[in-house]
Amino acid sequence: MAYLVFMDGTTFAGEAFGEWENYSSSPTAREVVFNTSMSGYQEMITDLSYAGQILVLTQPQIGNYGWHHEENEADKTRLQGLIVRELSQGEGSLHAEGALEEYCQQHGVQGLKGVDTRALTRYLRDFGTLSGVLVKSWEEGKDYWQVRKESSENLSNCQLNHTSTLCKDEHWVYRSTVKEVYEIPGSGPLIAVFDFGVKRNILRSLQQRGYRIMVFPAGSTAEEILWQQPRGMVLSNGPGDPSELPEIVDTVRQLYSKLPVLGICLGHQLLALAAGGETYKLPYGHRGGNHPVLDLRTGKATMTSQNHGYAVIDDSLKGTGFEVTMRNLNDGTVEGMEHETYPVLSVQFHPEGAPGPEENEEIFQRFTELVARNCPRKGRM
Numbered sequence: 001m002a003y004l005v006f007m008d009g010t011t012f013a014g015e016a017f018g019e020w021e022n023y024s025s026s027p028t029a030r031e032v033v034f035n036t037s038m039s040g041y042q043e044m045i046t047d048l049s050y051a052g053q054i055l056v057l058t059q060p061q062i063g064n065y066g067w068h069h070e071e072n073e074a075d076k077t078r079l080q081g082l083i084v085r086e087l088s089q090g091e092g093s094l095h096a097e098g099a100l101e102e103y104c105q106q107h108g109v110q111g112l113k114g115v116d117t118r119a120l121t122r123y124l125r126d127f128g129t130l131s132g133v134l135v136k137s138w139e140e141g142k143d144y145w146q147v148r149k150e151s152s153e154n155l156s157n158c159q160l161n162h163t164s165t166l167c168k169d170e171h172w173v174y175r176s177t178v179k180e181v182y183e184i185p186g187s188g189p190l191i192a193v194f195d196f197g198v199k200r201n202i203l204r205s206l207q208q209r210g211y212r213i214m215v216f217p218a219g220s221t222a223e224e225i226l227w228q229q230p231r232g233m234v235l236s237n238g239p240g241d242p243s244e245l246p247e248i249v250d251t252v253r254q255l256y257s258k259l260p261v262l263g264i265c266l267g268h269q270l271l272a273l274a275a276g277g278e279t280y281k282l283p284y285g286h287r288g289g290n291h292p293v294l295d296l297r298t299g300k301a302t303m304t305s306q307n308h309g310y311a312v313i314d315d316s317l318k319g320t321g322f323e324v325t326m327r328n329l330n331d332g333t334v335e336g337m338e339h340e341t342y343p344v345l346s347v348q349f350h351p352e353g354a355p356g357p358e359e360n361e362e363i364f365q366r367f368t369e370l371v372a373r374n375c376p377r378k379g380r381m
C-alpha cells in the first residue's frame with residue numbers, strides 16, 4: 001500500500017507505481033490538483049505547466065492506449081505525482097510504444113493507483129487545492145505533517161525553474177546567437193515564443209501558419225528578443241504563480257507595446273500583471289476539456305481546454321488599456337482580454353487543445369491577422 005496524506009490527516013490509500021525510490025528518503029508536500037478530461041493523459045503528464053504538482057485524473061481508467069512519443073507536449077515531464085483509479089497496461093493499443101506505467105518509472109513520476117479519485121476530487125473541491133504528501137506508510141505521512149507544522153515552513157511555493165528551454169526537439173535547428181534559442185524554420189514572418197514551458201501544440205499551431213519561430217528561454221531580456229526583429233510574440237503557458245515572476249513581468253512590460261502579442265494561460269496572466277493588473281488563486285482551479293467560455297464580442301460560446309490555478313482579477317484591469325473580451329460561463333472569471341490600442345490579445349484557456357477541444361483555432365487566426373496588419377509591406381521587411 002501507499003498513501004496520499006493531507007495536513008488534516010485525511011488519507012487516500014492506493015498502490016504505488018512509477019518511480020518512488022528517489023523520493024522515499026525525503027517526501028515533499030506538493031499541490032494536489034485534478035483534471036476532468038476524459039482522454040489525453042499523455043499530453044497532461046508532459047504539460048510542463050504541471051511542474052511540481054500531483055495530478056489526479058477523474059477519468060476512472062487511465063493508460064488504456066499506452067504511450068507514444070508523438071503525443072508528448074514536451075521532451076520531459078516535471079509532474080511530481082500521478083493519481084489514478086484503474087491503471088491499464090494499454091495492451092489493446094497497436095499505436096503504443098510502451099505502457100504508461102513504464103513511462104512513469106523511467107521519467108521519475110510517483111504514481112498511486114487504485115484510489116477513489118472521484119472522492120478525492122470532491123475533497124479537493126470542498127477544501128480547495130491543498131498540498132499532500134505521497135508516502136509508503138500512513139505513519140510516515142502523519143509524522144511528516146507534524147514536523148512541518150512545528151517548523152512552520154511555507155508550503156505554498158514549489159520552487160520552479162523557469163529558466164531553461166524545455167521543449168527542444170531533435171530536428172529543430174539550434175541557434176546560439178542568444179543563449180539557448182531554438183529556431184523552427186518557416187517561410188513566413190518571424191514569431192518569437194517566450195518559453196515558460198511551452199506546449200508543442202502551441203508551436204505546431206504557429207508552424208501550421210507558416211511562421212518562422214524562435215523559442216526564447218524564460219530568462220531572455222527584451223533587447224535579446226527585439227534584436228531578432230520578430231513580427232509578433234507568443235507568451236507561453238507555464239507552471240507556478242505568475243505573481244512570483246516579477247523579472248519576467250518586467251520583461252513583458254518592455255515588450256508588449258512594441259509588437260503584436262498573443263498570451264496563453266501563464267502568458268495571459270503575465271501580460272495582465274505587466275499592464276498593472278493583478279492575479280489571484282482560484283479555489284481549486286480549472287483543469288479539464290469542457291470549460292465553456294463566452295466571447296463577449298460575438299456572443300459565441302465555445303468549449304475550451306483548461307489547466308490553471310490562478311486567474312486575472314477583473315477590476316484590476318481598469319485603466320490598464322485592456323478590455324475583458326471573454327468570460328468563463330461556469331464562474332464568470334476572465335478568460336480573454338484584448339488591448340484597446342496595441343495589437344495584443346490573450347486567453348486564459350488553451351486554444352491549442354492538447355488535450356481537449358480544437359474549436360478555438362480562431363484565436364491563432366486573430367493573432368495572425370494582427371501580425372499581418374503590423375508587418376511592413378513587401379520590400380521593406
Ligand SMILES: NC(=O)CC[C@H](N)C(=O)O
Pocket residue numbers: 049236237238239240241242264265266267307308309310311
Ligand atoms: N497552463 C498554464 O499556463 C498555467 C498557468 C499558471 N501556472 C496557473 O496555474 O494558473
